[in-house]
Amino acid sequence: MRLPRRVPWAHIGELEQVCSWIYVDEEDLEAKTLAINRLSAWKAMTALPHALESTLAILAAHMLDVASQNTQPAKAALAARHAYAAAIIRMVNGLVDPLQVGAYARSIASIAAQLGLPSWLVELRHAATHEDLPSLELLREAARESLSWLLHNYFHPTLNPSAPAPTAASPLRPVAPLLKSYKLLMKIVTRDASLRKQRQDEIGAVMRDIERWIAEAKVSADLAVDALGWGDVKEKWALEILSDVLLEKGVIVPLSKKKRSAPAEPFLPTNASLALWMPLLAQLQANHVVFPSVFTSRIVSTLLEDPVESDVGVNFIDLDSKSLQRDATYDEYLARMGYLGCRNWADESDDETDLSKSVILQIAPALAPGKANRHDKRKCDFHCYLGIAATSGFKDLEDTVELLKAPAVAIPLQQWQTHDLEEMDERLKTLTSC
Numbered sequence: 001m002r003l004p005r006r007v008p009w010a011h012i013g014e015l016e017q018v019c020s021w022i023y024v025d026e027e028d029l030e031a032k033t034l035a036i037n038r039l040s041a042w043k044a045m046t047a048l049p050h051a052l053e054s055t056l057a058i059l060a061a062h063m064l065d066v067a068s069q070n071t072q073p074a075k076a077a078l079a080a081r082h083a084y085a086a087a088i089i090r091m092v093n094g095l096v097d098p099l100q101v102g103a104y105a106r107s108i109a110s111i112a113a114q115l116g117l118p119s120w121l122v123e124l125r126h127a128a129t130h131e132d133l134p135s136l137e138l139l140r141e142a143a144r145e146s147l148s149w150l151l152h153n154y155f156h157p158t159l160n161p162s163a164p165a166p167t168a169a170s171p172l173r174p175v176a177p178l179l180k181s182y183k184l185l186m187k188i189v190t191r192d193a194s195l196r197k198q199r200q201d202e203i204g205a206v207m208r209d210i211e212r213w214i215a216e217a218k219v220s221a222d223l224a225v226d227a228l229g230w231g232d233v234k235e236k237w238a239l240e241i242l243s244d245v246l247l248e249k250g251v252i253v254p255l256s257k258k259k260r261s262a263p264a265e266p267f268l269p270t271n272a273s274l275a276l277w278m279p280l281l282a283q284l285q286a287n288h289v290v291f292p293s294v295f296t297s298r299i300v301s302t303l304l305e306d307p308v309e310s311d312v313g314v315n316f317i318d319l320d321s322k323s324l325q326r327d328a329t330y331d332e333y334l335a336r337m338g339y340l341g342c343r344n345w346a347d348e349s350d351d352e353t354d355l356s357k358s359v360i361l362q363i364a365p366a367l368a369p370g371k372a373n374r375h376d377k378r379k380c381d382f383h384c385y386l387g388i389a390a391t392s393g394f395k396d397l398e399d400t401v402e403l404l405k406a407p408a409v410a411i412p413l414q415q416w417q418t419h420d421l422e423e424m425d426e427r428l429k430t431l432t433s434c
Helices: 012-023 029-045 050-068 073-099 108-115 119-130 136-159 176-191 193-224 231-246 271-287 291-304 328-348 352-367 377-391 395-405 418-433
Strands: none
Touching (some): 012 029, 029 050, 050 136, 073 136, 108 119, 119 136, 176 271, 193 231, 193 271, 271 291, 291 352
């Protein structure tokens, strides 16, 4: 269900008319005046989308520039420069600031690059704010470039929602190299504790880079799933990508099968793995409320996949790997990570039963009576471990898992007899006579 969106125009034809007034003929000042009047009227009624607000400011600066050419040149030119500069500054800031999300700030240039905004407009914005005011000729060109960007990134998509989206935006960088850097640094400090203080700044920098990557991914989600209009969906989209990479072989799951070996009890990952990854997982859980549910959900989804031999993906961290075939030890290690997540994070969620319920809902089909006969027995055991961890302390949920784990009762097949049909006929007559 898409939430309703308030717009200033009565019908889309009004916006199309404004667009034609602005872009059909650059020299048609009368059409520009009509566009300014219409946008001003909309602004008086309701708040304008930032794109239209920026368009109005640029058009007003343009009309001031044209009018100043017939008055005192020097004084009027300075007013036009200020008007153009203010319009460009407000446009760039208004586009970038809402996307400045996450625990750590990102540069305006990096966000603008993801939006496909020309980099020189960002540089001009910086110069107009902190340095000498740019020349009138440069500001005029910036205004034309800004209107062109608004045409292709706001007016065209709004007027033609089914048209393909602009492709100028830069692609999302891979997160695997950041996770590899983090893992290598943590290996160094876990093997030699005396180096922790020396490497702490580097580890912190990598963890901040991972948070910045999440912010970049949310911007990419803003471009990819903007029709939804829900911020939490964008954050989940970003965290799902991160979780999928974390769960690949060579990242959280050790590449060597020997390093995956852990005691049967407690059903947890190895101490070495916990020492490497718990600091990052704790930061993600602290900065993103939905991370525990997303992370455990991706673990369960992976365990529920059909047990076929397949590649685990193209973004894995390859540490001299010759075989990336999935196996039982990989599934067991994922189950151990899921058990850890259910045990540690269930009590810290806003509604402490939400994480538990979501896990139960995912694994219930695999735990249903009779399923163990059709699937791998070890995988069914992993599901049981997750179910036990997710329901610990919640009596109703514990009873649910016990019911699902109960062995199926075989009902012997019976042959139909003549007297069975006669009895059914008698019952039918009784029902129809009522």
